[in-house]
Amino acid sequence: xxxxxxxxxxxxxxxxxxxxxxxxxxxxxxxxxxxxxxxxxxxxxxxxxxxxxxxxxxxxxxxxxxxxxxxxxxxxxxxxxxxxxxxxxxxxxxxxxxxxxxxxxxxxxxxxx
Amino acid sequence: xxxxxxxxxxxxxxxxxxxxxxxxxxxxxxxxxxxxxxxxxxxxxxxxxxxxxxxxxxxxxxxxxxxxxxxxxxxxxxxxxxxxxxxxxxxxxxxxxxxxxxxxxxxxxxxxxxxxxxxxxxxxxxxxxxxxx
Numbered sequence: 001x002x003x004x005x006x007x008x009x010x011x012x013x014x015x016x017x018x019x020x021x022x023x024x025x026x027x028x029x030x031x032x033x034x035x036x037x038x039x040x041x042x043x044x045x046x047x048x049x050x051x052x053x054x055x056x057x058x059x060x061x062x063x064x065x066x067x068x069x070x071x072x073x074x075x076x077x078x079x080x081x082x083x084x085x086x087x088x089x090x091x092x093x094x095x096x097x098x099x100x101x102x103x104x105x106x107x108x109x110x111x112x113x
Numbered sequence: 114x115x116x117x118x119x120x121x122x123x124x125x126x127x128x129x130x131x132x133x134x135x136x137x138x139x140x141x142x143x144x145x146x147x148x149x150x151x152x153x154x155x156x157x158x159x160x161x162x163x164x165x166x167x168x169x170x171x172x173x174x175x176x177x178x179x180x181x182x183x184x185x186x187x188x189x190x191x192x193x194x195x196x197x198x199x200x201x202x203x204x205x206x207x208x209x210x211x212x213x214x215x216x217x218x219x220x221x222x223x224x225x226x227x228x229x230x231x232x233x234x235x236x237x238x239x240x241x242x243x244x245x246x
Contacts, residue, residue, distance in 0.1 A: 007185030008192035015196025017212050018153025019134030019160070023219050025185075026130050034178050041167075041176030043130035048164035049186055050193045051157050057197035058154045065151055069158035072120035072137060079124020079133075080163040084170035086129075093228045099131065100223025106139045107216035110209060113143070 003032065007046070014047055015054045022047045115140075120159075127160055128167035134160060135216060142209065149209040150200065 006028045014021025025043035034042055058064050119140045127133030134156045141152035171177050200208055 003181070003184040004188035007188030008195075009188075010185070011189035011192025011194075012196035012199075013192075013215075014189075015193040015198075016200045017138075017196075017208075017215060018150075018200070019138050019156045020132060020215060020219070021189075021193075022127075022130040022134075023132040029178070029181060032181055034181065038176050038178055040130035041171035041174070042178045042181060044128065044164050044167050044171060045177045045179075045182050046185055046189060047130070048161070048168055049182075050189045051160050051164065053190050053193040054197050055154075055157045055161060057194060058157055061197075061201050063150045063154040063201075064158060065155050066158060068141075068147070068151070069155045071116050072123065072155075072159050073162055075117045075120025076124035076127070076159055076163045077166060079121040079126075080128035080167045081124075081170075083125035083128035084167040084174075086125075095126075095131065096223045096226075099126065100220045100225075102220075103132070103135055103139070103216050104220030104224065106143060107213040107220060110139070110143060110213035110216070 006032075010046065011050045011053075014050045015057070018054065018058070021050055115144075123159065124163050127163050128170075132219060133163075135219070138212070139216070149205045149212065153200065 010021045010025045010028065013024055022043040025046050026039045029039035029042050030036065055064065119137060123133040123137040125133065126136065137156045137159060138149075138152045141147040141155060142149055147155065168177070203211075
């Protein structure tokens with residue numbers, strides 16, 4: 001039952017913000033016994049399924065811009081191939097620190113603008 | 114050119130479950146003049162093929178914990194429906210501010226959370242030391 005509600009929370013975030021369900025899913029999956037790499041991979045599986053639902057509902061409400069997304073998808077696919085390949089090898093701590101700094105700065109700007 | 118850089122960086126991080134979607138949404142809303150809800154829609158669409166490819170590779174590497182996915186998926190779908198409907202009813206500006214707060218919480222955690230691999234290393238060293246003692 002706990003896992004059901006943990007899933008609900010991830011799904012809610014992913015639906016509400018159209019992103020970010022994974023960053024909540026990873027620590028939850030680690031708490032449920034996954035090691036780090038397994039948690040990251042499993043979060044992708046979970047959020048993929050949830051994003052299908054989210055995309056359908058966004059589509060119903062007219063918030064889907066296929067042409068806008070298509071501009072980024074081919075580069076994203078290349079990135080995904082690299083990322084999935086490196087997930088088994090990389091020490092992600094430096095990646096997390098840099099990314100955390102960039103995102104925090106961007107978010108502060110979002111609040112101010 | 115920026116589309117290539119942003120798409121590639123988002124793809125790498127998203128495929129690893131590190132929150133790559135944030136890059137794309139922030140880029141679209143702060144620099145490309147896209148509204149918050151439209152940016153979120155683009156990110157969801159973007160994520161589908163990326164996640165699909167990453168998922169195939171993760172499955173091949175036996176990194177996906179399927180029993181856990183099964184236990185969390187039903188609640189997840191209900192949450193996704195509620196979240197999506199919620200984002201529809203609130204104003205774009207408010208959604209954007211809430212999103213920024215969510216990002217700050219995430220960013221600070223990434224910046225200051227303890228380095229788990231270093232901790233493991235330390236406890237390994239410690240165990241080794243106690244054994245040699």
